[in-house]
Amino acid sequence: MSLQDIQARIHIAEENAGRPKGSAKLIAVSKVQPNERVEAVLEEGHRCFGENRVQEAVGKWPDFAMRYSDLDLHLIGPLQSNKARQAMELFQSIHTLDRPKLAKALARLAQELGHCPKLFVQVNTGEEPQKAGIPPREADAFIRECQDMDLIIEGLMCIPPADEEPSLHFSLLGKIAVRNGLSGLSMGMSGDFETAVALGATHVRVGSAIFGARAYEL
Numbered sequence: 001m002s003l004q005d006i007q008a009r010i011h012i013a014e015e016n017a018g019r020p021k022g023s024a025k026l027i028a029v030s031k032v033q034p035n036e037r038v039e040a041v042l043e044e045g046h047r048c049f050g051e052n053r054v055q056e057a058v059g060k061w062p063d064f065a066m067r068y069s070d071l072d073l074h075l076i077g078p079l080q081s082n083k084a085r086q087a088m089e090l091f092q093s094i095h096t097l098d099r100p101k102l103a104k105a106l107a108r109l110a111q112e113l114g115h116c117p118k119l120f121v122q123v124n125t126g127e128e129p130q131k132a133g134i135p136p137r138e139a140d141a142f143i144r145e146c147q148d149m150d151l152i153i154e155g156l157m158c159i160p161p162a163d164e165e166p167s168l169h170f171s172l173l174g175k176i177a178v179r180n181g182l183s184g185l186s187m188g189m190s191g192d193f194e195t196a197v198a199l200g201a202t203h204v205r206v207g208s209a210i211f212g213a214r215a216y217e218l
């Protein structure tokens, strides 16, 4: 599939859901992909990309930024507090705010740097022990805690369990967002982005369907 194909499928899903065209943003997940493939997508005019490791992103995006303006970079993988500064300097959005210690680090840096990326709280909707994210029942309190630190929370993010119906998880994420007055929903990947758009995703994170299979998994 090409970028154009995926974008077209998103537009159809938006239309079917009675949503305005462009209301679900396509984040092209470029982690691990060779630079030539990423560059091809940049050449098509796409500017919105997702990475899941700070180190990897810092190694490739500053170079691209010299040649392509208006990049919109999203961190979609785990963030250690000691990499928070680098992440805040590179990314326009961080989708993986999932614990008080990280919230405190981001709040402190936001003061110091005078700016803050858009923030999404990651919710572990499947309550999987190996997965990052705040448990659903603790989400409301954590969101409030972040807001009390003057962090602006754009929305919520989830990665449903691989072997479960994703729509249940997308619906749950949507409910938590609504009751907390949040408008952003980062959900949906290569296999389920149309379902996510139907259930209100404002950001879908699509990697392999655009770039082809990754040479290795992280």
Ligand SMILES: *Cc1c(COP(=O)(O)O)cnc(C)c1O
Residues within 6 Å of the ligand: 029, 031, 052, 076, 077, 159, 188, 189, 190, 191, 205, 206, 207, 208, 209
């Ligand atoms: C890798 C990754 C994606 C993209 O996955 P694909 O199945 O290749 O579309 C989306 N979200 C997160 C958090 C990821 O780590």
